[in-house]
Amino acid sequence: MSPPQPIHNPQSHTFLPPRKPTTLSDLILSAVSLLFVFSSKSSSTGCSRTHFPKSPFPPLQYNPRRFLRVLSMSQQPATVNPRCRHRFANPQSLSDWLKPRLPSDSFASWGVKPGTKNVHNLWLELSQGEVSLADSHPPIRTVNVVSVRIIGKDNRVLVESHQELSDGSVRYRSRPLSEKMKPDEIPEEAAFRAVKEELGSVLKASVGDDDIRGVVRIVPGSYYCRIEERNSVSYPGLPARYVLHSIDASVDGLPEEEFCTEEEEEYMESEETKAADKAISVKRHHWKWVNSDSIQS
Template sequence: MSRRSPPPSPPPQRFANPQSLSDWLEPRLPSDSFAAWGVKPGTKNVHNLWLELSDGETSITDSTPPVRAVSVVTVRVIGKNGNILVEGRQELSDGSVRERFRPLSEKMKPDETPEEAVFRAVKEELGSIFSGEDDVVQRVKILPGSYSRRVEEKNSMSYPGLPARYALHSVDATVRGLPEEDFCTEENECDGETVEETRAAGKAVTVKRHHWKWVSPGSVRA
């Protein structure tokens, strides 16, 4: 599990801004699907995809349609009674709600190990439940022997019409101090590293609030 995830292949060209990416995508995707990006509830827009590419979280193939490739870490957080923590739904910045019912998950950064991604995912998505400057990493224990990896290909719910290839890294873990009842957390936001990234972040559809609940292991989606 300590092996670093190979970085995504670089995009077929460098996209200077979201508009250049949009111009490249438009002739390669079904027009009705592309038009739904950021309009259909629960979807993201081209600013989101451009930020993913700029951050190295995603690569995209030069094909018709293109294929979005991304590495994701999934953390099955196990509670005291053996139940699994799932994200029931997300409140988005455009006012829509996206149903999830999935364990904690996060896109991996370039050269990031699964362990590093687990700690970052817990800190970013669950960290607001802990008060003060608490070191969230100290609360996380990854269960030995729980790591697995698989590749899954499916149509993206976030970007209609854009097929996706996911390298899924999964672990079981415990997180000390989580509420035993349903709870919600605020998304930790950060500014872009460049002016263009900051502008794109302001126009992207972002998660404002996560709603979590404990469910029986048998009810969790694979």
């Protein structure tokens, strides 16, 4: 193939140099130039100006702690806890919605069978954004739960042996500290809140929201997540999808022997007070230290 020939310009009677074929690097440089032009013009329109670095390809900044937290704790699949599309004005409207979707004998046992909760409990969970309900027959209750394995002396693990409920019944647990997560709450934040709410009353030094992080130390690399689907014990006949976020931690100031904690009134000054009065609540938590191999999976 013959090389490109000079182009004659009849107006100036000169010959222009031959045009080179457009390459990918030319296109990239042109795009970068346009970005600088538009960013400069934006300052005169009142919009916030975009500041570009001198080099169009700045070096990547790597922060190991932030990278670990984003990938292992705060990043969750979008389908794990879909927002509930249903809004129920009161527990009665929720009850009317549930009745045709659940076995009648199972729904009738809510709050009657020892260790179960009632429709007021479920309505409070929905109102607080702690759970979602899928519109199916039967509905599926999805809940994100943080499970904190508190490691103590001799590598023992703290578990909740049983709970005393407001109706006088006892619910046996034998599980580590667990707490339903709030909307948009990451597991790390939920773990700090769970320790403060469930164990704060027995810590040797009282802690608030600001200094709880000085008492609780999360074990690096201990976080993992799994999903379990099973029938709910609290709500018979209602299938449950548990997204379990497990974290190991150590907590300063806890008793070394068995101990008990009181449950605070969660809805004392909220609009859900009436529903909370009719809900079945936990009055006391009983805790003990056990060998790690004796904990239920």
